[in-house]
Amino acid sequence: MELFPKGGINVHPSLLPRWRGSSPIPHAIMFMDEETGISIQTIAPEMDTGELLNTHRIPLTGRETSASLSHLCAQLAGPMVVEVLDEIENGIAESRPQLGEPTYCRKITKKDGHIDWHRTSREIDARIRAFDPWPGSFAFLRDMRLCILEAEPFDDFDPMSKAGYVTNPSPGTIIAVVMQKGIIIRTGDGYIAVKRLQMATRKAVGFQEFACGARDIIGAVLH
Known part of the structure; x- marks a missing residue:
């Protein structure tokens, strides 16, 4: 992290702090969440604990698969990353802490x-x-x-x-x-x-x- 004076950012396909970890998309479907989303966060020493730079909510219909939801998240995340990078470059990016009780997803086997x-x-x-x-x-x-x-x-x-x-x-x-x-x-x-x-x-x-x-x-x- 010391090599990057402005830090780093990460795209996480959930509404943090819900579903921190490596498999947020399957867990959102498996636990029948009514919505999920995309979080652009700063990279922090502990996994998925960074401050939020941008979020986007995605309502779930109850018929998504991990394949279809991953595809949707990938489509939506690209423009979000570009927007955040522009804000960082122009010095107008605003971050906020994650709020609420975190939940964690385990590795799928x-x-x-x-x-x-x-x-x-x-x-x-x-x-x-x-x-x-x-x-x-x-x-x-x-x-x-x-x-x-x-x-x-x-x-x-x-x-x-x-x-x-x-x-x-x-x-x-x-x-x-x-x-x-x-x-x-x-x-x-x-x-x-x-x-x-x-x-x-x-x-x-x-x-x-x-x-x-x-x-x-x-x-x-x-x-």
Whole structure:
């Protein structure tokens, strides 16, 4: 830092002090935040504790993935950096301390992608979106790795409306295939509809194609 008399700046994709750390975008999605943003901060000795030079709020719809939100943040951050650098060069930059209780995000690992079907439908959906593209979300179907690429909660599903419905299913049980919706899987508090998925060593497909090619999946339990 001594080599830079005017200090340094850093772009952080969250509204600091929320989600200090290395993975703020997945955490904002995983914890179902209603908004996130971009913070331009001064570089400080401790990670993400610098003073704020500029911020931009981003409302979240609840359908973002880490890929789509990262792309949006990258588009918005460029002009913000140019503006801050101009202000620093002209001697008019104003900084302010971070306010509020900080929260911290941990490093995401490959193991995080393994779906726990005992979680709520909204939690599972959020984690699938948070881990897109990395590490990806997956489960095992008859000991074969199955990547879940896209899904959404299915709050209105009535299992008794389907012929041959599974009684007393445990979380992770494939209940039905509903046209225009997805492959329906039991969760800890309801159901989730899987729309795109990929079996190990095979290409990603929509749920209709997968259901046509898979044998006897109704009643199978993902683990």
